[in-house]
Amino acid sequence: MISAESVGWKVGGAQILDDVSLTVGAGELVGIIGPNGAGKSSFVNILSGVTRPSSGRITLQDKDVTGASATRRARMGLARSFQTSALFDGLTAGENVRLAVQAAGSAPFSPFRSAGSSTTGVIDDLLARVRMPGRSRTPARDLSHGDRRKLELAMALASEPAVLLLDEPMAGVSAEDVDGLTEIIGEVRDGGVAVAMVEHHMHVLLGLADRVAVLHHGQLLAVGEPTEVTADERVQQAYLAEAL
Numbered sequence: 001m002i003s004a005e006s007v008g009w010k011v012g013g014a015q016i017l018d019d020v021s022l023t024v025g026a027g028e029l030v031g032i033i034g035p036n037g038a039g040k041s042s043f044v045n046i047l048s049g050v051t052r053p054s055s056g057r058i059t060l061q062d063k064d065v066t067g068a069s070a071t072r073r074a075r076m077g078l079a080r081s082f083q084t085s086a087l088f089d090g091l092t093a094g095e096n097v098r099l100a101v102q103a104a105g106s107a108p109f110s111p112f113r114s115a116g117s118s119t120t121g122v123i124d125d126l127l128a129r130v131r132m133p134g135r136s137r138t139p140a141r142d143l144s145h146g147d148r149r150k151l152e153l154a155m156a157l158a159s160e161p162a163v164l165l166l167d168e169p170m171a172g173v174s175a176e177d178v179d180g181l182t183e184i185i186g187e188v189r190d191g192g193v194a195v196a197m198v199e200h201h202m203h204v205l206l207g208l209a210d211r212v213a214v215l216h217h218g219q220l221l222a223v224g225e226p227t228e229v230t231a232d233e234r235v236q237q238a239y240l241a242e243a244l
C-alpha cells in the first residue's frame with residue numbers, strides 16, 4: 001500500500017535519515033520505534049508528503065508519489081494524525097468530524113454547508129467506530145485527552161483511507177484510554193487499512209503490531225515480527241534495554 005525505498009533526508013549537512021526502506025501492506029500494522037531523535041517523525045513526515053526526501057522513492061498504492069504534496073497523497077487514500085492536537089476546540093465533537101467528512105468528500109469543500117442527513121449518519125458511524133457514540137454534541141474542549149485522541153482518529157478515518165499514519169496516538173493518554181485506542185486501531189487494521197504507527201508505549205505496540213521497524217540514528221536497524229525484533233541483540237543494545 002505504501003512503500004519507502006532507500007529514503008534519505010539531509011538537513012544542513014546532517015543526515016537525519018539514511019537508506020530507509022519499509023513497506024506496509026493492506027491490513028498490516030507496522031510499528032516504528034527508536035530512541036528520541038532517531039528520525040521517526042521525520043520518516044512519517046516523508047511518508048505523508050510534509051517533507052520531501054533528499055533521496056529515494058515513496059510509492060502509494062503502486063504509484064510514485066515522491067514529488068506529490070500531502071494534499072495529493074490525502075486524495076490518493078492517505079490519512080495521518082499528528083503528535084499535537086488538530087481539533088477545533090470551539091466546535092463540538094460532531095462538528096469537528098463533519099469538517100473532516102466534508103473535506104474528504106468529492107463535493108467542493110464548504111465548512112459552512114449545513115449537515116445533510118447522510119453526513120449526519122456518517123458522523124454518527126465514525127463516532128461509534130471510535131467508541132464515542134452520543135458524544136456528538138460535546139464541545140471538543142470538554143473532552144478528556146483520551147477522547148480527543150479518539151476524535152482525531154475519527155477525523156482521520158473520515159476519508160476512508162487505505163493508509164493511516166499515526167504519530168504517537170497514545171501520548172499522554174490514561175491507561176484505560178490506551179486500551180480503548182489499542183482496540184480501535186486494531187479494528188482499523190483488521191478492516192484492511194495499512195497502518196504505520198510511531199509509539200513510545202512499547203508493550204502496546206509489541207502486542208498490536210504485525211511487524212516492528214527499529215530506527216536508530218536515522219537508519220533502519222531491524223524490521224520483523226515483534227518477537228524477532230525484541231530478541232535482536234543490536235536492538236536490545238540500542239534501545240529496548242532502557243525502554244522495556
Ligand SMILES: Nc1ncnc2c1ncn2[C@@H]1O[C@H](COP(=O)(O)OP(=O)(O)OP(=O)(O)O)[C@@H](O)[C@H]1O
Nearest residue numbers: 011012014016034035036037038039040041042043
Ligand atoms: N526540520 C528540521 N531541521 C533540522 N533538523 C531536524 C528537523 N526535523 C528534525 N530534525 C532533527 O532530526 C532528528 C530526528 O528527529 P525526529 O523528530 O524525526 O526524531 P524522532 O525519532 O521522532 O524523535 P522523538 O521520539 O523525540 O519524537 C533530530 O536530531 C532532530 O533534531
